[in-house]
Amino acid sequence: MDSNKFIRSVRLRESACRGCINCIKNCPTQAIRVHNGKAHIIDKFCIDCGRCIRYCPHHAKIAVYDPLSVINDFKYAVALPAPSLYAQYNNLANVDIVLNALLKLGFDDVYEVSAAAELVSEASREYIREHMDEAPFISSACPSVIRLIRVKFPSLISRLLPIKAPVEVAAEIARARAMKKTGLKPEEIGIIFISPCPSKVSYAKAPLGIEKSSIDNVVAIKDIYPLLLPHMKHDESQLKPLSHSGRIGIGWSNAGGEVAGLLVENYLAADGIVNILRVLEQLEDEKLHGLTFVELNACDGGCAGGTLTVENAYIAATKTKRLTKYQPVSRNHLSENPELQSIYWADDVEYEPVFRLGNTFKESLRMMSDVEKLTAMFPGLDCGSCGAPTCQTLAEDIVRGDATPNDCIYVLRSNIAELSRRINDLTENVTAGKALSAEEDELLHRYIRELTADLASFGVPDKTKQRKE
Amino acid sequence: MGEPLIYTYDIDGEDFTRAGEASSSVKNRLKMLGVDSAAIRKTAIAMYEGEINMVIHADGGTITVIISDDAITMVLADRGPGIPDIEKAMQEGYSTARPEVRSLGFGAGMGLPNMKRFTDEMKIDTVIGQGTTITMKVYLHSDGL
Ligand SMILES: Nc1ncnc2c1ncn2[C@@H]1O[C@H](COP(=O)(O)OP(=O)(O)OP(=O)(O)O)[C@@H](O)[C@H]1O
Ligand code: SF4
Ligand code: SF4
Ligand SMILES: [Mg+2]
Numbered sequence: 299m300d301s302n303k304f305i306r307s308v309r310l311r312e313s314a315c316r317g318c319i320n321c322i323k324n325c326p327t328q329a330i331r332v333h334n335g336k337a338h339i340i341d342k343f344c345i346d347c348g349r350c351i352r353y354c355p356h357h358a359k360i361a362v363y364d365p366l367s368v369i370n371d372f373k374y375a376v377a378l379p380a381p382s383l384y385a386q387y388n389n390l391a392n393v394d395i396v397l398n399a400l401l402k403l404g405f406d407d408v409y410e411v412s413a414a415a416e417l418v419s420e421a422s423r424e425y426i427r428e429h430m431d432e433a434p435f436i437s438s439a440c441p442s443v444i445r446l447i448r449v450k451f452p453s454l455i456s457r458l459l460p461i462k463a464p465v466e467v468a469a470e471i472a473r474a475r476a477m478k479k480t481g482l483k484p485e486e487i488g489i490i491f492i493s494p495c496p497s498k499v500s501y502a503k504a505p506l507g508i509e510k511s512s513i514d515n516v517v518a519i520k521d522i523y524p525l526l527l528p529h530m531k532h533d534e535s536q537l538k539p540l541s542h543s544g545r546i547g548i549g550w551s552n553a554g555g556e557v558a559g560l561l562v563e564n565y566l567a568a569d570g571i572v573n574i575l576r577v578l579e580q581l582e583d584e585k586l587h588g589l590t591f592v593e594l595n596a597c598d599g600g601c602a603g604g605t606l607t608v609e610n611a612y613i614a615a616t617k618t619k620r621l622t623k624y625q626p627v628s629r630n631h632l633s634e635n636p637e638l639q640s641i642y643w644a645d646d647v648e649y650e651p652v653f654r655l656g657n658t659f660k661e662s663l664r665m666m667s668d669v670e671k672l673t674a675m676f677p678g679l680d681c682g683s684c685g686a687p688t689c690q691t692l693a694e695d696i697v698r699g700d701a702t703p704n705d706c707i708y709v710l711r712s713n714i715a716e717l718s719r720r721i722n723d724l725t726e727n728v729t730a731g732k733a734l735s736a737e738e739d740e741l742l743h744r745y746i747r748e749l750t751a752d753l754a755s756f757g758v759p760d761k762t763k764q765r766k767e
Numbered sequence: 768m769g770e771p772l773i774y775t776y777d778i779d780g781e782d783f784t785r786a787g788e789a790s791s792s793v794k795n796r797l798k799m800l801g802v803d804s805a806a807i808r809k810t811a812i813a814m815y816e817g818e819i820n821m822v823i824h825a826d827g828g829t830i831t832v833i834i835s836d837d838a839i840t841m842v843l844a845d846r847g848p849g850i851p852d853i854e855k856a857m858q859e860g861y862s863t864a865r866p867e868v869r870s871l872g873f874g875a876g877m878g879l880p881n882m883k884r885f886t887d888e889m890k891i892d893t894v895i896g897q898g899t900t901i902t903m904k905v906y907l908h909s910d911g912l
Contacts, residue, residue, distance in 0.1 A: 452798075651798075654801040658801070659800060659802065659907070660836060663800060663836065666799060667769070667770060
């Protein structure tokens with residue numbers, strides 16, 4: 299198995315984690331467990347949606363991405379700003395202000411992801427028209443959506459639009475153009491994406507639908523945003539005309555932006571992981587009829603709501619509208635981009651049955667039967683004290699060999715009560731003046747040992763240590 | 768042959784919004800078992816249609832799902848009015864759904880025909896005034912594993 303496949307960019311900052319279990323219930327794929335007072339993410343379950351970053355009150359979940367200094371690793375560095383970058387700024391009247399500031403910051407050139415998005419919109423319109431009988435199609439621009447489908451909704455994989463994400467198309471075109479312009483070798487050119495989310499960080503390392511991504515590094519909008527501000531206050535007449543995208547491309551930054559470029563009537567656009575899970579369930583059961591296209595964004599409000607952005611996603615949506623009001627609809631066409639070899643996926647996305655219990659159906663059936671028995675033994679409160687999000691997930695973990703029934707504090711408590719009762723029964727004999735037989739003495743010692751072990755397994759976090767931080 | 772898994776769901780006859788919960792829960796378990804997606808899809812669609820019928824036409828009931836080595840068996844039992852003419856009810860487009868139910872998008876008369884189409888076996892036992900029991904089976908390919 300390709301070990302790269304489940305790479306993720308959301309990580310735990312262990313020193314900050316208090317083991318408070320706030321995150322575990324908010325993970326859409328139940329990928330988080332808390333053991334010994336610290337959270338950990340199960341790689342293959344995680345879809346990099348970034349939701350746990352938002353829900354951790356102690357800022358212990360973080361996104362990993364590259365620092366801006368990566369531009370020094372290359373002879374020529376091209377910035378690929380996501381359209382959501384523009385919506386971070388107040389009263390931005392002209393995209394060129396941002397693009398020129400990127401050059402001042404040290405980039406040698408810029409290529410807008412929104413320009414490539416217009417090519418993706420064009421290709422999507424064509425693809426949908428030619429394959430109308432296979433509708434509805436699901437958008438494939440959000441890597442977290444693809445990852446969610448590939449682990450949970452195998453029957454929907456074939457509905458994914460087999461077209462590269464705008465950022466990938468942008469990276470390919472940008473590299474080809476930079477090579478032509480500079481005569482440098484491909485590896486001497488750095489293609490650096492300015493991203494709204496950690497999901498694209500993982501995508502650049504482990505892409506979907508193609509073997510290798512053309513993106514070299516990914517930096518965060520929230521890092522770049524303040525650095526650009528000082529470079530944005532200059533005479534507009536001095537600006538180099540760099541922007542080359544229209545309303546459709548820039549609109550991709552917000553929920554509903556992708557469908558707006560498709561010119562289809564029967565569509566559904568859902569954003570936010572909880573909403574898209576519901577839509578995927580309904581699509582799987584064929585409860586939604588008459589749809590041509592389904593746009594799904596894992597983040598609330600679309601990409602502008604990504605965890606690496608600064609501005610509120612809904613305010614960002616209004617700003618995008620204002621910014622693009624007088625723009626032409628679209629300024630990019632496939633026919634004018636011969637450097638783009640193919641806009642379609644080269645590889646299939648394959649089902650990854652990571653939630654399957656056993657290796658075979660029969661083994662899984664047996665294991666599932668154990669899961670049900672264990673679940674019935676637990677109180678059904680889904681309290682999370684065991685570190686698993688629900689009683690059933692604890693049961694699954696036990697059956698997979700990753701936890702024990704004593705992780706449930708209710709089971710542990712009744713074990714302790716039972717042991718104490720037995721110890722009490724035995725010692726009552728002693729107080730009544732009767733001597734213990736050798737067997738009874740042996741038993742008493744065993745119960746005490748078990749009780750001590752049970753009490754130790756409580757794993758109460760060390761308070762004194764945490765206060766010092 | 769291992770012991771089969773048995774799940775029972777009570778279906779509330781009042782609540783449209785909750786219809787589909789039982790089929791969704793079964794679907795998730797089938798995924799954890801590694802059942803192939805075609806069989807999951809067939810089961811989910813057939814069970815959902817049956818579940819909805821129990822809500823709309825029979826004021827709720829009980830669904831029992833039995834998952835064994837070779838098949839998924841669904842038994843949908845209700846204490847509703849019964850089906851007077853099964854042959855008619857099985858016809859595409861035949862429906863006695865009330866107008867208010869139709870306005871919610873049900874009542875195309877496609878439920879029973881789809882249940883038949885998506886399952887490998889289907890049997891209807893019905894007694895007028897007492898209730899209906901529909902038994903459906905989706906075969907699982909024994910892949911020798
Ligand atoms: N459990 C049941 N109890 C009593 N009558 C039923 C039951 N299930 C189906 N019927 C009868 O059979 C008819 C056809 O059912 P079918 O599911 O095919 O269509 P429908 O429920 O009316 O519409 P649709 O399923 O397309 O929304 C129903 O209109 C109803 O008269
Ligand atoms: S929410 Fe999760 S990651 Fe954050 S402190 Fe609590 S257990 Fe740790
Ligand atoms: S990033 Fe999303 S999927 Fe991954 S652990 Fe956090 S909440 Fe779960
Ligand atoms: Mg019906």
